[in-house]
Amino acid sequence: MQHTLEQFFRALRAADVRVSPAEAIDASRAVAVTGYGDRTLFRDALCSTLAKSAEEVDRFESVFESFFSRDAVGMPPPSASEQGEPSEEDMAATESSPLAQAVLQGDNAQIQQSMEEAAARAGVADIRLSTQRSRLTRRLLEEMGLEEIERIIANARRMPNGEGQGLADRLDQARRDLFTEAQRYVARQHDLYAAGSARELREERLAKKQLNADGGVDPVDYQLMQALVKKMAKRLATKYARRRRAAQKGHLDVRKTLRRSMAHGGIPFQIEWKVKKIDRPSIVAICDVSKSVAAAAQFLLTFLYSLNEVVDRMDAFAFSGRLISVNDVLDDNAVEGAILKVLQEIGFQQTDYGRSLQDFAEQHLDSLDRRTTVIFLGDGRSNFADPRLDIMRQIHDRSRAVIWLNPEPESYWGQGDSVMNRYARFCHVAKQCGTIEQLERIIDDVLRSYVPH
């Protein structure tokens, strides 16, 4: 029984429900209280000990359903049933194989049990990759005793006057059905235990993928990427919020208290506490969505969106030819809608860095102060227009830090129409940022060193 629970925990972990040993122990204790008699009670008890958020509850339920309602083997009834019970001779001929007898009698429960036992021996539950499926199906059938059936079929075919022909055909059909069943069983085990590891593999690969490469992100991976970026932004925000909040301690401020008590002849009627003032940091993010960064634009915007969700004070701008504020769009729409709207409004035009910087300077330069960190996301390719370095210098002088994240590798900076080298002089940090992994590392550094805390 404990073994079944352990298998269930494994299936849950594969579905991205975190089950720590401590939670596993709690679940076992809960099961000891509820018993196995009442399915709903059993499920709810497990659910309350294992699933720790609304999304996990959903995943828990779907795993529970597929794990604990293993559909019985649905073998079609053997064709012999038209003639009633299998004949004495048939039973005698298949004496050496309990499986063959079970198949002939249409004893699905027996087949199911034999399949589960064989699966345990063949280690089907250890499946990791989808490519292992056919090999495991084969092993499962071997463990069930398929060879014996094949031998019986061969014997029956060799019988004189074709009198074994009927039996052979029936067994042959049953063998094919068994094969389908075994395939289904293995596929289900794969879904239960291996789906998670496949996703992990894809996520890992995606995190390292160059986003500005030709074609950018595969549309198939797009949703995965959004989830990944969101996760990352959240992780950063939690970390960074913790640093920001220097807790106000309940310490007595002796100096202030004594001073105030002077008014009452040295008797401290009023107590003063130490208070620590915390600067509210703010971030200004300016994102290039022009043609030259088309492939990376969606990714950069996704990041902008997630950052906007987790940082309380952020002003977001997007530009290609001109610059607009996208705060409202990001606030009011879901992530896909917001990105689409921004791109529709301003995306994929000719870049003009000078013009955009001027727009920014006219409307928002006043809002920069020594607490502001400015983050540029863009490739610094200005189509040979005036890069307006004077504005860049102003931004640099007014703000606490200017960070430039460029999807292009550093060796490309300054080549062709790139003015990145000239901008880089006015940046505290200018780095290549082509993959999600790099992005996370850089932003982490930025938040740690350039945002007041």
Add this chain to the structure above:
Amino acid sequence: MAQSGFQSFISKDRILTISPPAAANAADPLASVDTLIEGLGSVGYIASRRIATALFMAVKLEKPILVEGSAGVGKTELALSTATLLGLPLIRMQCYEGLDESKALYEWKYGKQLLYTQILKDRMGEALADAPDMDAAMDRLHGMGDLFFSEPFLEPRPLMKALRHDDGCVLLIDEVDKSDEAFEAFLLEVLSAYQVSVPELGVIKAKTPPLVFLTSNNVRDLGDALKRRCLHLHIPLPEAALEERIVAARVPGIEAKLTRELVAFVQTLRTMDLRKSPSISETVDWARALVLLHAGSLAPEVVRDTLNVILKFEQDITAVEPQVVELLHRR
């Protein structure tokens, strides 16, 4: 034995029917999940099976229970009703940003301490007068210092109060997601061992572990360490049938027809894209308002006049108002 019981449990076609534990004391609401549902019902809380199961497990496993759900689905109410049902005192701690242990656990009464030092100044002078040298005076002073860090100067706050209730109590830590991480970490010791360490007094351990409810609105994600120590319960918005029962239980004297109509209307509203969907507490408030207005059924004018009870944002009200007639007909 357990193996065979389990096998029959998982194959759907042959579910073992185990009769409920016989001779369950009807007076004890904690005998089973069903008696718990009944008990909660008797104090006016209509619980779904999942809620009751989670509560049941929390009591049996002596673990805190973390209740999540949008505002107004009855998270706090669950703790209040449980306290009433079990006849235990309820200690409530509202969390907010900046809450720290001096407000949650204990605090020294600094004012009293300082005042006493002032009053005892002369006595201290006397006591120290005959000390031969500075060292001896310091020694005596050390002896007195402890006087001021003793029980009479201790101000217990909710957590300590809860741990000191020898007969058990219900501790409600409300909106724990609004407190900051440092405080969350501080809660861990309380929640897993039901004890706290006070440097000046030592470890204080509860004789009877309190039944702890934590509620969260998902303002921020709670840490895994905290979640791991708790049972998790997510209360969704209820289905129509359940909501009707809740309204009937909460608003005595409401007509069945009106209940049905208003619940159906609220359920339709929830399918719309609103900034804040009405939750159970809004439905109940609305039902009360309608009863006060002697409305026998939902007429468009009445709905328009009272929309502000269920919708809390101006945009939502302006969005819904022109559609009221249509929405009323849609059901």
